Amino acid sequence: MAILPIRIYPDPVLLHEAKEVADINGDLQYFIDDMAATMYHAPGLGLAANQVGDLRRVIVFDVAQRDGSPELRVMLNPRIIACEGEIIHNEGCLSIPDYTAEVKRCKKICVAGFDREGKPLEIEAEGLLAVVLQHEIDHLNGKLFIDRISRLKRGIYLRKLKKQAAER
Numbered sequence: 001m002a003i004l005p006i007r008i009y010p011d012p013v014l015l016h017e018a019k020e021v022a023d024i025n026g027d028l029q030y031f032i033d034d035m036a037a038t039m040y041h042a043p044g045l046g047l048a049a050n051q052v053g054d055l056r057r058v059i060v061f062d063v064a065q066r067d068g069s070p071e072l073r074v075m076l077n078p079r080i081i082a083c084e085g086e087i088i089h090n091e092g093c094l095s096i097p098d099y100t101a102e103v104k105r106c107k108k109i110c111v112a113g114f115d116r117e118g119k120p121l122e123i124e125a126e127g128l129l130a131v132v133l134q135h136e137i138d139h140l141n142g143k144l145f146i147d148r149i150s151r152l153k154r155g156i157y158l159r160k161l162k163k164q165a166a167e168r
């Protein structure tokens, strides 16, 4: 297993829509293991393939690691098929270091996709897991959590980023 370099905003690969996984053989299983190793190493609660420069619709996530009992979960081609209620959560992203902001999401969702062996998988999620899934699925659609905050807040963040880049 390898720790893959995490792409940092504004890397263009983060703004691209990923493509459906069609082949679960080939290098996919190795790639999933590398994604998991990268997520745990960061550490992060979830990781989408775009974040390591790959445009396949693959996400890995694990909210159970917070209680010290990690349980890796993998989903291919995930899509949200139901959404209920509202939750506001302070989000961060491995691709957007040193910044967090409150984001409004669905409180409960149902996600359909496939497991790493290509078997159909449905996950009903609530609270933090629902937030993580929506955040990672956004990545696959080329969307970041800063796209979901107010224009004012995003402007402040982008100016800070420019200033940091200029100081480097």
Ligand code: NI
Pocket (backbone or CB within 6 Å): 092, 093, 094, 095, 135, 139
């Ligand atoms: Ni992220």
